[in-house]
Amino acid sequence: MDNISRRAILSAGLGAGLVVAVPGAAFATSVADNSGIRSDPFLLGIASGEPWPDGFVIWTRLALDPLAEDGLGGMPSRNVAVAWEVAEDANMRTVVARGVEHARIETAHSVHVELRGMRPGREYYYRFRTGRHISPIGRTLTSPARHETPSSLAMAFASCSQYEHGYFTAYSRLAQDHPDLVLHLGDYMYEYKKGSYVIGGGNPRDHQGPETSTLQGYRQRHAQYKSDADLQAAHAIAPWLVVWDDHEVDNNWADEVPENKDANQLNDTTERFRQRRTAAFQAYYENMPLRPSSVPAGFDMKIYRTIQWGQLANFHMMDTRQYRDDQLAGDGWQKNVAERLAEDRSITGDEQEKWLLDGFKNSTQRWDILGQQVFFAERDRNKALDIDDVSMDGWDGYAASRRRITQGWVDANVRNAVVLTGDVHRNWANDLKVDYKDPASPVVGSELVCTSITSTGNGSGATTDSTMGWNPHLKFYNDNRGYVNTKITKDALTADFRTLDYVTTPGAAVSTKASFVIQDGIRGLQAK
Structure with a gap:
């Protein structure tokens, strides 16, 4: 599997969080374009988990003020559309899945996307976007097919x-x-x-x-x-x-x-x-x-x-x-x-x-x-x-x-x-x-x-x-x-x-x- 540096994962070459047109893999136009969020809401990072042969979960939670006393991260009192995409490469050029989820106020503006249809035993990369703000890129994997024995x-x-x-x-x-x-x-x-x-x-x-x-x-x-x-x-x-x-x-x-x-x-x-x-x-x-x-x-x-x-x-x-x-x-x-x-x-x-x-x-x-x-x-x-x-x-x-x-x-x-x-x-x-x-x-x-x-x-x-x-x-x-x-x-x-x-x-x-x-x-x- 290709290496990806910690710096690449955390910054992904995306500058100050503006949407960057990546050749062949720009985010689809969606309701996430007009989220109305004025500053970076990805202050809590991103994560993935629960790998299985055809998918995994990708996660983020939006927050503008993580330490807000009400526990809601300084977010507005409404749902926020969040676009996501999954690619086969760290530069997000070969996108294999994308969609839009809503970060809902009743779940503290968290997003859980349960991916299916991926190939087994593969490395993937993912990110989120709302408005002009784009998250870091994360690396994740699917588990091998159930009958396969990977080398390590x-x-x-x-x-x-x-x-x-x-x-x-x-x-x-x-x-x-x-x-x-x-x-x-x-x-x-x-x-x-x-x-x-x-x-x-x-x-x-x-x-x-x-x-x-x-x-x-x-x-x-x-x-x-x-x-x-x-x-x-x-x-x-x-x-x-x-x-x-x-x-x-x-x-x-x-x-x-x-x-x-x-x-x-x-x-x-x-x-x-x-x-x-x-x-x-x-x-x-x-x-x-x-x-x-x-x-x-x-x-x-x-x-x-x-x-x-x-x-x-x-x-x-x-x-x-x-x-x-x-x-x-x-x-x-x-x-x-x-x-x-x-x-x-x-x-x-x-x-x-x-x-x-x-x-x-x-x-x-x-x-x-x-x-x-x-x-x-x-x-x-x-x-x-x-x-x-x-x-x-x-x-x-x-x-x-x-x-x-x-x-x-x-x-x-x-x-x-x-x-x-x-x-x-x-x-x-x-x-x-x-x-x-x-x-x-x-x-x-x-x-x-x-x-x-x-x-x-x-x-x-x-x-x-x-x-x-x-x-x-x-x-x-x-x-x-x-x-x-x-x-x-x-x-x-x-x-x-x-x-x-x-x-x-x-x-x-x-x-x-x-x-x-x-x-x-x-x-x-x-x-x-």
């Missing part, structure tokens, strides 16, 4: 970008690495009011507005994040598959149970927390390149789904928040909580668990990859054999649920199972077992945990953690910020842990802290 896939994954804790340099470095697919595993934004989640030395940037609990608040916060140029670059380089974790709604929420009972956060009753979830889900859909099948229905929104990459890989994108049982004994680390082993406890809910297990049974792909949120492998902080000290928010708090999923891929003879994880703001690489208490239990899969983009600040750079001494399946640890690049082929999955030395000031270089290989048909991680 470059996939990057990331999580946890707290705006106040640093600059999103890692997103721009990810874009420069030119992946073909990006997975975001949650905590895309944080709900906190300014200054309530502070790192050592003070936050380098501030949140706008109070803690998010209303629709206008969530819209405003998403707009603040989407205004970041580094994040826009990462969205413009490749299609994304997104799932939320907790902070897109409320810290450590579980199903209809908030973390606390603060009335100021709409957390004091189930009904009021449902109102908060409804607002958060609405804003999340408005701001993500999701299919119409994910349009929320009140306080419910289905985001678990499987995206096939030909016969190379299945990406099972999961939701470990909306259907889970409440955390036990608080949300943090607890010792000897016997109830965590209960057979009826679930982090996925029955319907999602059945969907995933059926997906394993029906899989014909080389790699079955779970894109999910919280730490999957057992991680016991206590060395004593008769005491366990584990996180109630991760899969350790739902041990039977984890065993059923793991045994499910073993029973289905899944060829290569890989779990991708975010949430913990550190890099980890782990071997996975059905029974972690049995030293002879075989390795049956691998877990790759990405650190945060910024959350908790610069990090110490440490590469050892004491718990690895008595948890021998935990193979790698690192405390830097960054993301993970993977190269997936039919023979192996290679993972590069890409890290930055600092994020509290912009411009850090990126380097590879460690690399691991998972060989086809060979269980467990191998250092590269």
Whole structure:
């Protein structure tokens, strides 16, 4: 595939946003010519996602004043016509699809175009226009035909970008690495009011507005994040598959149970927390390149789904928040909580668990990859054999649920199972077992945990953690910020842990802290 530079994606040679006549591919004359918008409305960038063999979703959201308190981005109180086009080349000369959508006030002037009729396994480019204003150009891809096995896939994954804790340099470095697919595993934004989640030395940037609990608040916060140029670059380089974790709604929420009972956060009753979830889900859909099948229905929104990459890989994108049982004994680390082993406890809910297990049974792909949120492998902080000290928010708090999923891929003879994880703001690489208490239990899969983009600040750079001494399946640890690049082929999955030395000031270089290989048909991680 041809390379396209970050500068080309963000500017596309379009000067000050005026419509430029591109030979053979000028925008069709349409109602979008007379939108009446006098200044650039594409301040939140563009994005694509949900690739399938014959299409994808392209997205934008119009805003003239992204931080407007009403959450509507300073846009007029009316619908606005937006033209779009898709081309086979970065110069937009060979246009293969075009049309007009309306950015509607009831969805905060967001636009979701679900493309069909594209060719499988292809690179495409897209842009939007309203009036004389034209958006940056984005690059996207269709997935291969379902029967095809592509030679390779470059996939990057990331999580946890707290705006106040640093600059999103890692997103721009990810874009420069030119992946073909990006997975975001949650905590895309944080709900906190300014200054309530502070790192050592003070936050380098501030949140706008109070803690998010209303629709206008969530819209405003998403707009603040989407205004970041580094994040826009990462969205413009490749299609994304997104799932939320907790902070897109409320810290450590579980199903209809908030973390606390603060009335100021709409957390004091189930009904009021449902109102908060409804607002958060609405804003999340408005701001993500999701299919119409994910349009929320009140306080419910289905985001678990499987995206096939030909016969190379299945990406099972999961939701470990909306259907889970409440955390036990608080949300943090607890010792000897016997109830965590209960057979009826679930982090996925029955319907999602059945969907995933059926997906394993029906899989014909080389790699079955779970894109999910919280730490999957057992991680016991206590060395004593008769005491366990584990996180109630991760899969350790739902041990039977984890065993059923793991045994499910073993029973289905899944060829290569890989779990991708975010949430913990550190890099980890782990071997996975059905029974972690049995030293002879075989390795049956691998877990790759990405650190945060910024959350908790610069990090110490440490590469050892004491718990690895008595948890021998935990193979790698690192405390830097960054993301993970993977190269997936039919023979192996290679993972590069890409890290930055600092994020509290912009411009850090990126380097590879460690690399691991998972060989086809060979269980467990191998250092590269």
